[in-house]
Amino acid sequence: MTSDTTATTPTDLAALTSELTSEVAAATDLVALEAVRVAALGKKGRVSALMGRLGSLPADEKKSFGAAVNALKAAVTAALDARKAELETAALDARLATERADVTLPVRLGPVAEGRVHPVSQVLDEVIEIFADMGFAVAEGPDIETDAMNFDMLNIPAEHPARQDHDTFYFSPGADGSRLLLRTHTSPVQIRTMSTQKPPIRIIAPGRVYRCDSDQTHTPMFHQIEGLVIDETTHMGHLKWVLEEFCKAFFEVDAVKMRFRASHFPFTEPSMEVDIGAEAIGKPGQWLEILGCGMVHPNVLRNCGLDPEKYQGFAFGMGLDRLTMLKYGIPDLRAFFSGDLKWLRHYGFGVLDVPTLGGGLSS
């Protein structure tokens, strides 16, 4: 074949189609393919030249020849597109083959994985969650208290032997001879609440308390949580129920064996100490003392301006650190206040471990 311009027969066009598609297939990269495209479909390309001949053809040939050239153009275009896609895929594959990262390289887990909430804070959140469900608000009071608030108003007169049990931290006496102290229990919050709020009252009062005591199992600072319910009808049966429900919810078990023993606290009458069967924490056969409680003493009500003939209710106090140790199997109280990262990371809780009743207190 000497010139496309002379090729007009269907046979010639078929040959040209075959020739051009072969060239397309032979192109090994996108640059070569573009050269093929220009040579065939460019302004001066062979297919364009055929199209240019249309005008000079007689009317009867024009239609059939035009259709044939268009078919030729479509076939070549399709071949070009297909080849282009092939070559692009190959090029991408070739590039990707060179792009390779070591998937075993370690990554940083980020701050949410690193941060921890102290076990005592976590357990306080748990305890609040439980008591909130029973309608208890959270009350607070100062750490530095007066003798009156910490003792006298709670029916513990000066020189009473019960004061000896408290190992109180005192500040130096002021000019008037009175001296402040660090509260030895959270019970002054009872007084502050009853003195400012009319019944019905349902509160818990968590906080730091202080005793001048330090050994294997005692620290000079620890956490207590106080509970107080005052109205006209609440009795010891309610107290027992609240404590039983609390223990089941807190230890996240269906039943807790509890033992209620008579005891004495100057600010409650009658008073009880409460033990739980240590099955709840996986140590069957033992009893563990967890709290003291009782019906608020008439003198305490009177001291707060409440008529004991009309109002009654219960109070309880328990060690938050102790609850934490029992539930989570933490051996040493002293480590709670050491700020030791190893300990805090091990026994602390993740940010997302937010205790809820619906989702479970512990995850």
Place this chain on the structure above:
Amino acid sequence: MKFTLSWLKDHLDTTASVDQLSTTLSAIGLEVEAIEDAGAKLGAFTVARVVEAKKHPNADKLQVLQVEVAKGQPLMEVVCGAPNARVGMLAVFAPLGTYIPGSNITLEKKPVRGVVSNGMMCSAAELELPDESSGIIDLPATFADKIGQRYVDVMGLNDPVFEVKLTPNRPDCTGVRGIARDLAAAGLGTLKPEPKLGAVEGRDDCPIDIKLEFTADAANACPVFAGRVVTGVTNGPSPAWMQARLKAVGLRPINALVDVTNYISLDRGRPLHVYDADKLKGTVRARLGRPGEKFLGLDGKEHVVDETMCVIADDNGPLGLGGIMGGEASSSTATTTNVLIESAYFAPLRTAATGRKTGLMTDARYRFERGVDPASVMTGLDLATDMIVKFCGGTQTKAKVAGNAPIDQPTIAFEFAHVAKLTGLDLPDSEISKTLTTLGFTINGAPDAAKVTVPTWRPDVHGSADLVEEVVRIAGMDRVPATPLPRLNGVTRAVLTEKQKRARRTRRLLAARGYVEAVTWSFITREAARHFGGGSDALELANPISSELSSMRPGLLPGLLAAVTRNRNRAAADVALFELGQAYRGERPQDQYIGAAGVRAGTARMAGSGRHWDGTAATVTMFDVKADVFAALAALGLDPSKAQITRDAPSWYHPGRSGTLRLGPKTILAHFGEVHPATLTALDVDAPVSAFEIFLDALPPNKTRIKGHLKPDIKGSLTVVLDELQVTSTATVSAKAKPALVASDLLPVKRDFAFIVGKDVAAGDVIKAALNADKLFIQSAIVFDLFDGGQLAADGKVSIAIEVTLQPATETLTDAAIDAIATKIIEEVKKTTGGVIRG
């Protein structure tokens, strides 16, 4: 309080087992702390005789014994290593299977050097008994007829010892008889009647005069003092049974006279004292001490008395402290022949105060400060007289009694129904009545209007609630039926206050930024407290546990920095710790505040710390902790950009790299910055630390987005009723609804500006000026580049490049409009900061 089972049975007619007694004691408020039951522990050990002793064939120091363990039974072959084992010896034998408490082993059948031992000959140590000799127990020949019998029975060790933890309200239970009375009320037997004493009142008058010498205001210090003289006594050891009981409860027998007083103190909770009458001069009187007086106590130490203390004195001066301790000079000894027995009543509070001042803790003080039965003055005196005459012979005189026993038996109006009202436990009247009567109360009148008289030995019972306690503790707390506390709402309402919620949220926010929460002591060294602006005298403990824990902390940073050091000493270099808790500006309640503080040491940045292939963390800077503060405030719903940042953080921060966030001149929200190098040195921290303190109490309250309250309408949907103008919407709107979203569909336009400003110009001021240039279209401005190198540094200048975002509201901004805003920005920045646009 300790006592033995046989001692208890002197007062209680019972068949109850040790376990029953123990369970009941704990249940009724007399908590059993320990039971030492030698009978149970050592029941397997028996008396045996060594019949033959031969050297062990394979061991030099061992013998092979043939032991008679019971009459008429075959001999047992026992290997023994004790040097004192010998033929004919009476000893203690443990058969195979016996648990040996002293060595914590259980005997098994296995050969010892080839010879099988069928048991063991025991030493005192192996039985956990006082060990006075080496080798195995060597019993006297008089035990020859006891072979095969239990060792504990033969030795009289089979008397379980109870140790009860008494609560301070029960002075009556400082005597065994009081405990017996409680057990009788609880149904474990009956209280035996008081023993009949012989004729204890003598014929002659008491030769020693006894007087109470108090002014009216101190008359209650010792309102009654009874004495009786016994002449011609022979002091010696007390009877074996008394010595055994005293020993069992941990008291050392001394002589009959002293043992009698100790015994009655334990038996009745009635302390007594015995004086050698020949060592007394003139009148014995109870009076207050006088300045300068002192005496040599029975503890061998000299005690100075003062005018608040009740002393017993003769004409020569104080003999001892009433109700606490007698004196050496007038004490009875082995040669004493004439004695004065003292039985008095000392006031609880004064006794306690004297005890606290002198630091003397004695059995007498323990009882008097709790309140000894005032009616026991004469019974105690008579009991002692009876025993002394029995044990030591002699002749007693008449009693001499000065004053009157302060017997005050209150009568309490008591409705039996109070028991059910206060405890929820509905008991039959008969049970209530029986319990109180058995405890010694007297009941007059019907159950709905009874008058109950309190026995003299129960000074703790004052009112109806006390009687309820007596009834319910004896009935058993376990019988109180658990009763659901009524729910206040169908679904629980939120209970936390805004401050409490903020504390919780801050805690989790800081933990989410990689901090680990610490809880550190509320008290620190005074030095550290002073360094952080505290350490005043008012906040200094008078009796700290150590100087390390003596000053109430003025802030949370000292504790955290100390923790940084401790952790760094344990090879944790990069430390991010926070604490949320109280600190103290003064001693008043309102001076206590809640803060949140954090420290980042080394490279403990939020994105990670230490070396890493993807970028080793840089040392923490002020901006790490500034970000913590801003993130915390934002998490609490506050806009930190609304607060001012000033450069006046306290002295423990780096003066040039720290800031204070405040609302107005008075309200400080937070400090942040690098910790001052001198502070780090003072607290022994060897790494750069950046820190922040947020004052949660100072944060302004959150404004509710819609001020109003929810009001249900007739159809049950809720409408928001605004507090100011009432708008009721047809749509159901919640008070928690977020404000409507204002967002334009038009694309924002960003323009960059670089300003050359003096190096002291704050970037924040440049941003503020840019934002102020046009309130309508400028949405935000950020600093994207800072440059102070090259010629700029030489000129004392810095380049601050900002990106300003313009948000068209209704139509696209034309180029001309954008240029106009840009011009305004350039002018505003120049006007307020002197900055010029970089060419």
